[in-house]
Amino acid sequence: MTIEGDGEKPDLTPRRRFLANLMGGRKGRRISVSNPTHAVCIELINKIGIHFPDAHLEARQMAELAATSYEILGFDTVMPEFSVQQEVAALGCEVSWGSDTMMPEILTHPVKDVSDIVIPENLLEKPSIRVILDAISILRHEYGDRVAIVGKVMGPWTLCYHMVGVEDFLIMTVLEPDKVTALLDAYIPVTVAFANAQLRAGADVVTLPDHATGTMVSPKTYKEFLVPLHHKMLPQIGGPTILHCCGKCLDRIPLIITEGYDAYHFEWINDPKKVVEAARGEISLLGGISTIEGLLHGTPEDVYKQARYNIEAGVDSIGPECALALETPVANLKAIVSAAEEGY
Numbered sequence: 001m002t003i004e005g006d007g008e009k010p011d012l013t014p015r016r017r018f019l020a021n022l023m024g025g026r027k028g029r030r031i032s033v034s035n036p037t038h039a040v041c042i043e044l045i046n047k048i049g050i051h052f053p054d055a056h057l058e059a060r061q062m063a064e065l066a067a068t069s070y071e072i073l074g075f076d077t078v079m080p081e082f083s084v085q086q087e088v089a090a091l092g093c094e095v096s097w098g099s100d101t102m103m104p105e106i107l108t109h110p111v112k113d114v115s116d117i118v119i120p121e122n123l124l125e126k127p128s129i130r131v132i133l134d135a136i137s138i139l140r141h142e143y144g145d146r147v148a149i150v151g152k153v154m155g156p157w158t159l160c161y162h163m164v165g166v167e168d169f170l171i172m173t174v175l176e177p178d179k180v181t182a183l184l185d186a187y188i189p190v191t192v193a194f195a196n197a198q199l200r201a202g203a204d205v206v207t208l209p210d211h212a213t214g215t216m217v218s219p220k221t222y223k224e225f226l227v228p229l230h231h232k233m234l235p236q237i238g239g240p241t242i243l244h245c246c247g248k249c250l251d252r253i254p255l256i257i258t259e260g261y262d263a264y265h266f267e268w269i270n271d272p273k274k275v276v277e278a279a280r281g282e283i284s285l286l287g288g289i290s291t292i293e294g295l296l297h298g299t300p301e302d303v304y305k306q307a308r309y310n311i312e313a314g315v316d317s318i319g320p321e322c323a324l325a326l327e328t329p330v331a332n333l334k335a336i337v338s339a340a341e342e343g344y
Contacts, residue, residue, distance in 0.1 A: 014076035018148040019204060021317040022240060022263055022284055030343045032317040033336050034077040035069055036150055036207040036242050036265045036286055039320055041328040044068045045100055053097035056083050056104060057127070059134035066139065070147045073330070074337040075319065078143070080135040081152040082323075084209065087190060088154075088162040090126035092118055101326060109165035114182045117163075119190060124197050132194075133201045140202025148205070150242075151198030155210030156187035156229060163187075166216075173221055184229050192236045205240040207265065213247030222252045230259040242286060246322055253278040267321040268294065268306060272313035284316040289336060296325045300335035307339030 012020065012028035019025070021032045045051055048068060055065045066080035083104040089095045094107040111117055123129060132151070139149050154162070160169050160183050172180050195206045210230070212222050234241060243256060244265040256264055257279055264283050266275050268290035279285055288310040289295065294303045310318045318336060 013146055014070065015145055015148040015204065018076040018317060022205060022242075022286070024284060024316075027344070031311055031315075031340050032076040032148075033074070033340050034148070034150070034286055034317045034319045035075055035079050036077075036244060036263075037152065037209070037320070037323040038066070038079045038082045039069045039073060039075060039324055039333060040065055040082055040326075041324050041330065041333070042100055042326050043328075043330045044072060045326075047072065047330075052082075052100050052102075053104070056086075056097050057131060059131050059138060062131060062135040063138040063142070066135065067142075070143075073333050076317075077148045077150050077319075078139055079150045079152065079207075080139060081132050084154060084158070084323075085162070086128045086132055087159060087194060089128035090120065090123055091159070091163060091190070093162060095128075103323075103326070106162055109163060109168070111160075111163040111183070112168070114179065114186055117183070117186050119186075123190065123193060129194060129197075133197055136198055136201040136203050149203050151195070151201075151203035151206040153191055153194040153198065153206055153208060155191055155208045156184045156233070157210040157212055157226060159187045159190060160184060161211065170216060173217075173225065177224070180225060184225065185232070188229070188233050188236075191233060195237045195239075195241070199237075199239040203239070205242060205262070206237065207242040207244050208261075209244040211244075211246055212252075213245055214249055214251060215247050219252050219255065223255055227255055227259060230261070234260040244322070250274055250278060257282040263316070265321070272310045272315050276314040286315070286317045287319055287321045288313075288315050289318060289320055291320050291322050291324055291328070295320060295328050295332045298332060300331050300338075303332045303335040304339045307336050308342075311339065311344065 009029045018032040050061045050065045055061045066078045069075040085095045085104045096105045098104045240262040242263040243261040250270045265287045
């Protein structure tokens with residue numbers, strides 16, 4: 001017996017939609033809209049009256065500001081970590097926590113050798129770490145299964161940028177490669193512990209920024225250092241992971257797909273059609289909408305066109321390619337959701 005249907009795909013909850021897109025599962029009526037890094041801007045800050053630096057340092061305010069991605073923008077995910085300095089503040093860097101118009105800034109780089117590394121026994125209880133875990137718990141309690149919660153933890157390569165200093169660390173990759181490997185290995189436990197703690201607190205998935213972008217790191221260096229590093233690290237993390245790596249990375253996607261990540265969060269500078277082709281269906285693809293050309297300086301129409309281009313290219317979940325410029329207009333962010341609502 002044949003049962004005729006109208007061919008309509010089911011609509012999924014935001015959380016199910018995002019997780020299905022992330023893990024290569026059932027497609028509903030439309031693609032998910034996600035923010036694997038964060039999606040906060042001055043307009044949202046002023047709209048709800050929660051400001052920086054308080055939202056970096058106090059869990060309830062962090063959670064409420066993160067929730068604007070869902071409540072105001074209509075995204076399927078919330079991301080409660082706005083800075084990239086949370087871990088290093090706990091590991092010994094001095095940090096200026098910024099303001100509504102300036103993100104936090106690292107003031108010191110205390111590590112020049114493996115012997116300089118100090119990982120506190122109570123790392124997960126340090127204030128800059130605890131605030132993230134508590135904000136995730138608040139969001140999970142308040143949203144239950146409706147919205148996907150994305151955690152974030154810096155990968156060891158990025159931690160070394162912050163702890164050593166970018167220039168000094170990159171020089172080490174040429175002159176002292178064994179030291180680089182030792183530094184990276186020493187920071188694996190930090191990334192693993194914080195990632196697993198976020199998953200236990202209620203995150204559905206964790207984004208790992210490990211910024212080995214094409215403008216700073218060659219494919220050869222990526223293969224030498226990042227691939228073995230990620231092979232060691234990822235089996236120790238007990239949930240889905242998203243690699244975030246800024247800039248031109250098309251040339252290293254064949255390496256990225258071997259590492260074990262569930263998804264890669266990529267930038268518009270890499271043509272989405274070419275990214276989809278390079279990924280060969282072996283990793284999900286997220287992001288793809290320019291934070292500068294599109295979201296900051298463009299119009300809603302410009303953003304809509306980029307979003308539809310990504311959908312038609314076969315990207316799995318669309319959204320900002322990276323953390324937003326604080327001056328980004330809300331209307332441009334909502335244009336992403338409008339494009340998604342039109343369906344596949």
